[in-house]
């Protein structure tokens with residue numbers, strides 16, 4: 392029987408990201424995916440900036456950008472009666488605003504899921520040549536006090552033993568079902584069909600390159616989803632009657648709907664595929680049972696309005712991977728793993744709820760229940776607070792008693808901060824004459840960042856029996872702060888320090904010096920790693 396540390400069920404974007412992250416942390420894993428290849432449908436396309444930060448950490452940012460479109464090729468969101476007809480509204484999403492771009496060293500990227508997954512697969516395979524198996528289905532599993540034993544279909548009766556498992560097996564997760572974990576929320580919001588097509592739409596789109604073209608006609612609510620912005624498109628017909636099964640959508644009927652939405656009767660259209668699906672807004676009541684963790688759509692199934700499903704899933708496994716590594720390598724107590732659900736379940740609920748509000752404001756629902764024209768609420772595609780603002784409260788964070796940064800609208804606004812539980816803020820620094828972001832310092836282990844007069848913190852880190860990197864920032868330190876903004880962004884003094892987790896979230900902060908730096912750091916690390 393093959394033995395690995397972690398079994399990953401599902402080779403969608405979330406399973407593949409889990410494989411990459413675990414390999415980076417030195418954890419052996421086996422990913423099993425029942426299909427022979429990656430997704431042939433361009434479902435998700437909007438990879439938000441927080442996910443791009445994670446992909447940068449994983450070393451695939453450039454490859455993902457090369458597979459996608461640059462931001463200027465998907466600048467707008469357009470509402471129209473048809474592509475050739477009256478334009479109703481054109482917006483630049485708030486995510487592309489100049490102040491939004493300052494938040495991160497990276498920008499969001501439009502990369503269709505069927506282009507993204509091969510990039511992730513290649514990278515996962517290069518890091519774990521024997522750890523990614525397509526055409527292999529998990530058929531059953533059981534768990535006991537020390538691990539999970541799974542049966543796979545590729546070779547009859549083959550069994551695998553793992554210390555832990557991640558269920559990244561999608562919205563209809565059989566693993567979740569077998570664990571008896573219920574879903575809460577709305578199972579069927581509206582029916583839609585996702586069509587992949589070839590048609591040269593250049594004459595109607597080239598002057599207004601957009602990520603989405605919403606078509607609003609009395610009998611047809613549809614969306615053109617930009618893939619290459621020229622002749623390859625996704626196309627959604629929304630609000631189909633609730634009782635159909637999608638079979639009624641023959642290729643000819645799909646092509647007719649595309650022509651109607653384009654407003655071009657003779658348009659040359661080649662339909663490559665059509666997949667009916669039902670939008671839901673449901674979140675699992677738990678993210679963990681025993682040694683099995685839910686991640687991605689298996690944990691939360693949200694409407695695609697806002698583009699959060701894939702992003703939230705990748706961020707789930709980014710949160711989980713370092714914790715599994717720390718526990719498996721005996722650097723943390725098993726209770727650290729409880730913090731995964733404590734941190735990610737509230738995020739999954741909040742994001743699903745906001746995606747649902749987006750859906751309603753865009754008039755998604757059963758036909759007859761929705762307004763004739765719905766142009767979306769102001770928050771739609773302006774969710775900076777949701778993209779960067781995940782703030783955790785759990786055993787893996789030591790609060791410092793400060794309140795969260797004040798914002799008028801936590802969905803649209805994000806205030807960078809060094810407050811424990813929040814994403815460690817980005818600031819440009821200088822190392823050996825080269826510009827780097829604070830975010831480039833994270834991703835392998837714990838990092839202690841101290842102010843220019845915080846040498847005592849670095850000495851305490853050196854004396855710690857728990858390995859961590861310590862860096863002093865500012866004049867005379869390991870890194871320069873050319874813009875002089877680091878202390879302000881992280882809200883500490885030159886004698887202070889911040890401890891950042893491998894996932895780039897702040898674990899603890901001391902605004903200034905303390906009487907015994909070594910004792911304080913030992914206390915904090917033991918608490919964050921559940922070692923007491």
Ligand SMILES: Cc1cc2nc3c(=O)[nH]c(=O)nc-3n(C[C@H](O)[C@H](O)[C@H](O)COP(=O)(O)OP(=O)(O)OC[C@H]3O[C@@H](n4cnc5c(N)ncnc54)[C@H](O)[C@@H]3O)c2cc1C
Pocket residue numbers: 400401402403404405406423424425426434435436437438504527528529530559560561562565585627668686687688689695697698699700701702703704
């Ligand atoms: C039209 C549309 C547009 C979207 N747009 C966006 C967007 O812009 N941004 C965004 O973030 N999200 C978007 N999404 C959502 C996104 O597609 C999903 O959230 C994402 O695919 C979830 O990834 P996952 O890996 O969790 O699950 P999946 O992609 O569903 O992958 C699960 C995998 O598990 C495999 N599997 C299942 N059972 C087993 C088993 N027993 N053994 C082995 N393998 C198994 C399946 O074959 C599948 O490949 C969109 C979705 C749709 C439908």
